[in-house]
Amino acid sequence: MRRIHLLFDLDGTLMDADGAGGLALRRAIAAIPGAAEAFAAIEFNGRTDRWILREAGRRSGLPETAFIEAYLSTYPRLLTETLVERNPRPCPGVPALLQALAAERGVVLALATGNLREAAFMKLRAIGLDGYFDGGGFGDEHETREAMLQQAMRETAYVEGDRVVVIGDTEHDVRSALAVGAIAVGVVTGNRSAATLIEAGAHVTLNDLSDLDGALEALLRAGE
Numbered sequence: 348m349r350r351i352h353l354l355f356d357l358d359g360t361l362m363d364a365d366g367a368g369g370l371a372l373r374r375a376i377a378a379i380p381g382a383a384e385a386f387a388a389i390e391f392n393g394r395t396d397r398w399i400l401r402e403a404g405r406r407s408g409l410p411e412t413a414f415i416e417a418y419l420s421t422y423p424r425l426l427t428e429t430l431v432e433r434n435p436r437p438c439p440g441v442p443a444l445l446q447a448l449a450a451e452r453g454v455v456l457a458l459a460t461g462n463l464r465e466a467a468f469m470k471l472r473a474i475g476l477d478g479y480f481d482g483g484g485f486g487d488e489h490e491t492r493e494a495m496l497q498q499a500m501r502e503t504a505y506v507e508g509d510r511v512v513v514i515g516d517t518e519h520d521v522r523s524a525l526a527v528g529a530i531a532v533g534v535v536t537g538n539r540s541a542a543t544l545i546e547a548g549a550h551v552t553l554n555d556l557s558d559l560d561g562a563l564e565a566l567l568r569a570g571e
């Protein structure tokens with residue numbers, strides 16, 4: 348049977364972490380000498396954490412491994428704190444959509460997010476949606492979103508002929524989806540416009556995922 352692999356971006360797509368991730372990141376960086384200035388100049392959106400850390404390490408002049416070790420030694424604990432301080436919430440319609448998708452035969456759900464694997468599940472746990480996902484592709488393991496998507500496809504046991512649909516809120520999600528031959532569904536629940544996502548090549552864009560039937564149709568039939 349031909350399966351459908353739905354690979355979801357996290358921030359701006361499944362949830363709004365209310366800045367908890369960025370806040371934890373800034374606090375972790377503030378604790379590393381020389382790193383704060385290096386981080387100030389980096390555009391995070393759509394980047395993987397690994398890319399961000401390597402870039403910040405390069406700009407701060409610290410050896411990459413020392414920089415990443417220093418970061419990882421504090422970030423998960425800080426994220427636990429900021430998820431409590433802030434008000435993380437699912438994007439509109441996401442809980443009902445995931446529940447409906449989990450009941451569909453031949454549909455596999457996975458994550459494709461620039462977050463660290465551990466952080467992605469911490470964020471989802473904060474809104475009670477971690478149980479829908481076993482794995483995916485993550486930003487601590489791969490530097491590009493294409494490599495992340497390929498990892499997610501390995502984790503969902505993709506075989507030739509299966510359909511792969513990437514759901515995301517930035518042009519980075521869309522472009523990486525096209526690069527691996529997947530269908531790109533753009534959602535306008537982050538900070539990008541529908542026009543930006545369409546221009547990047549999205550097969551379909553949705554204002555949000557709150558229309559359950561419309562969302563199911565888009566995710567399961569897009570690009571046919």
Ligand SMILES: [Mg+2]
Pocket residue numbers: 356357358359360393515516517537
């Ligand atoms: Mg996103």
